[in-house]
Amino acid sequence: MAKFLAIYTGQPGAGGPPDPATIAKGMQAWTDWMSRHASQVVEGGGPLGKTKRVTKAGVADAQNTMAGYVIVEADDHAAAAKMFEGHPHFAIFPGDGVDVMPVMPIPGA
Numbered sequence: 001m002a003k004f005l006a007i008y009t010g011q012p013g014a015g016g017p018p019d020p021a022t023i024a025k026g027m028q029a030w031t032d033w034m035s036r037h038a039s040q041v042v043e044g045g046g047p048l049g050k051t052k053r054v055t056k057a058g059v060a061d062a063q064n065t066m067a068g069y070v071i072v073e074a075d076d077h078a079a080a081a082k083m084f085e086g087h088p089h090f091a092i093f094p095g096d097g098v099d100v101m102p103v104m105p106i107p108g109a
Contacts, residue, residue: 001074004077045070
């Protein structure tokens with residue numbers, strides 16, 4: 001099976017924090033999703049904090065839409081993406097979506 005990095009995306013501050021009932025419903029749905037896919041989850045990941053971007057010019061605060069991540073295994077890219085259809089990140093919480101990409105081998109390794 002191939003590995004895939006899934007990045008949960010969302011606009012910073014979009015919709016404000018959910019109410020406690022939505023948080024409870026969303027976390028239960030997320031736990032259920034993780035349980036259903038436990039055999040395919042390689043790294044459970046987690047939420048992401050503020051970003052520092054490092055370039056030739058140095059280190060600076062930056063902003064992006066990445067909110068969290070998980071690493072999964074699947075037969076192919078389509079199967080990995082299908083795992084996230086209706087995911088609580090955007091079905092219950094105010095997330096935008098989930099970007100799913102293959103983890104490629106290191107050239108020459």
